[in-house]
Amino acid sequence: MDFGLIRDNLPFLLQGAWITVKVTALSLLFGILLGTLVTLARMSPLRWLSALTLGYIELLRGTPLLVQIFLIFFGLPQLIQQQINEFAAGVLAFSINSSAYVAEILRSGIQSIPKGQREAALSLGLSPSQTLRYVILPQAFTRVIPPLVNEGISLLKNSSLLSAIAVVELTRAGQLVASRTFKPFEMYLAVSMLYLGMTLLLSWVSRGLERRWSVPH
Amino acid sequence: MRKFGMVVLVVLLALPGALAQSCLAEVKARGLNVGTSPDYPPFEFLDNANKIVGFDIDLVNLLAKELGIKVNWITQSFDGLIPALLAKKIDVVAAGLTITEERKKSVDFSRPYISGPNVIITRKDTPGIRKLEDLAGKRVAVQIGSAQEKIAQGVKGAIVKSYNLYTEAALAVQTRQADALIVHRSVGRAFIQQYPDLQVVAELNSVDTGLALRKECADLRQAVDVAMEKLERSGKLEELVARWFK
Numbered sequence: 001m002d003f004g005l006i007r008d009n010l011p012f013l014l015q016g017a018w019i020t021v022k023v024t025a026l027s028l029l030f031g032i033l034l035g036t037l038v039t040l041a042r043m044s045p046l047r048w049l050s051a052l053t054l055g056y057i058e059l060l061r062g063t064p065l066l067v068q069i070f071l072i073f074f075g076l077p078q079l080i081q082q083q084i085n086e087f088a089a090g091v092l093a094f095s096i097n098s099s100a101y102v103a104e105i106l107r108s109g110i111q112s113i114p115k116g117q118r119e120a121a122l123s124l125g126l127s128p129s130q131t132l133r134y135v136i137l138p139q140a141f142t143r144v145i146p147p148l149v150n151e152g153i154s155l156l157k158n159s160s161l162l163s164a165i166a167v168v169e170l171t172r173a174g175q176l177v178a179s180r181t182f183k184p185f186e187m188y189l190a191v192s193m194l195y196l197g198m199t200l201l202l203s204w205v206s207r208g209l210e211r212r213w214s215v216p217h
Numbered sequence: 218m219r220k221f222g223m224v225v226l227v228v229l230l231a232l233p234g235a236l237a238q239s240c241l242a243e244v245k246a247r248g249l250n251v252g253t254s255p256d257y258p259p260f261e262f263l264d265n266a267n268k269i270v271g272f273d274i275d276l277v278n279l280l281a282k283e284l285g286i287k288v289n290w291i292t293q294s295f296d297g298l299i300p301a302l303l304a305k306k307i308d309v310v311a312a313g314l315t316i317t318e319e320r321k322k323s324v325d326f327s328r329p330y331i332s333g334p335n336v337i338i339t340r341k342d343t344p345g346i347r348k349l350e351d352l353a354g355k356r357v358a359v360q361i362g363s364a365q366e367k368i369a370q371g372v373k374g375a376i377v378k379s380y381n382l383y384t385e386a387a388l389a390v391q392t393r394q395a396d397a398l399i400v401h402r403s404v405g406r407a408f409i410q411q412y413p414d415l416q417v418v419a420e421l422n423s424v425d426t427g428l429a430l431r432k433e434c435a436d437l438r439q440a441v442d443v444a445m446e447k448l449e450r451s452g453k454l455e456e457l458v459a460r461w462f463k
Binding site: 074 | 358385
């Protein structure tokens with residue numbers, strides 16, 4: 001074991017970890033925004049829109065993320081005759097992929113609120129949109145925090161797939177050092193510890209949010 | 218603690234004996250585990266039937282026949298080959314490996330079996346790249362852990378993009394996701410045949426290619442070298458080069 005090697009390369013690994021954090025944060029943000037739109041479309045009374053959205057979700061859940069990344073990075077530039085840098089391609093692929101999962105999480109959160117509440121709010125004279133805004137969504141959001149954080153954690157770990165299109169995120173940083181020094185064990189150990197640190201931090205934040213936003217039932 | 222000390226002592230005492238107890242005899246008994254990464258045509262690649270073929274494959278098979286050893290081919294990612302060799306998962310790396318001073322610190326190399334320059338490849342419509350220094354500020358695609366990656370990193374201002382496979386690095390240049398590719402000439406030729414919009418714009422210094430072996434397996438390396446010399450003298454090596462590289 002060569003711990004000096006880990007110490008010497010730690011700044012480089014931390015640079016990679018920072019890229020990992022940026023990709024994850026941006027993708028989660030865009031994923032939630034896009035996912036919200038997808039949920040609305042999915043729950044829309046328009047049958048064709050709902051069916052189209054279902055197709056979108058199944059397509060994204062049913063194909064490997066790595067293939068989606070390659071499609072966007074290598075395929076899209078040929079299609080639109082425009083270059084995309086690997087960071088943008090990565091964030092785009094992850095945001096689109098994540099939106100499918102986020103949409104299903106939000107839908108299940110909204111549908112988990114008993115029908116009686118909606119009926120009660122409407123009969124109290126609230127409009128449908130007020131019912132959604134003041135009664136349904138606040139409760140739904142607290143329920144979806146744990147699965148959304150789950151999505152965040154898997155995004156964070158899946159961002160290692162971007163190493164394949166030469167984004168120097170944490171995994172690629174570790175691979176670069178390992179392939180230079182021929183010491184994979186030390187490097188991947190350090191890399192896994194850094195991932196663990198980041199996911200533990202996310203879990204901790206999530207528990208805080210749950211406590212803060214909990215709605216008494 | 219004393220028990221642990223004893224174990225260490227026994228291991229240390231046994232070690233020189235184990236090392237002297239030849240690698241050659243061991244591989245003769247159990248077969249030679251050869252590691253390669255079949256994404257580097259024409260050195261090694263998968264043919265239409267998904268069989269590993271290529272120059273290195275034929276070469277090692279000839280050498281093994283000469284030595285009377287059975288070969289087990291083990292494929293894995295290129296950047297994991299030397300670590301696998303050091304971890305004794307494989308006995309020989311046959312992967313179009315450039316002989317470099319840095320690698321010599323960790324492993325031994327056989328006699329070189331191919332010499333030739335690395336080349337810079339760009340798209341035909343990419344202007345202004347005629348020599349190594351022109352890569353400053355440009356995105357240079359290479360394979361992770363390759364000798365060419367090292368060359369690219371040595372160019373001041375070059376933005377090095379390391380891909381898992383050389384075929385991906387070439388695809389990145391073809392789809393304009395990278396500006397140039399540094400690769401061994403013989404491999405570059407294969408890419409240009411595949412992608413007609415790519416071209417060689419510069420030849421760099423010539424490098425030697427060899428098989429890598431563990432340092433403690435000097436006897437195996439010597440045996441391989443003797444067999445390689447035989448192939449050279451009989452003209453079989455030349456025949457092989459002609460078949461795969463011309």
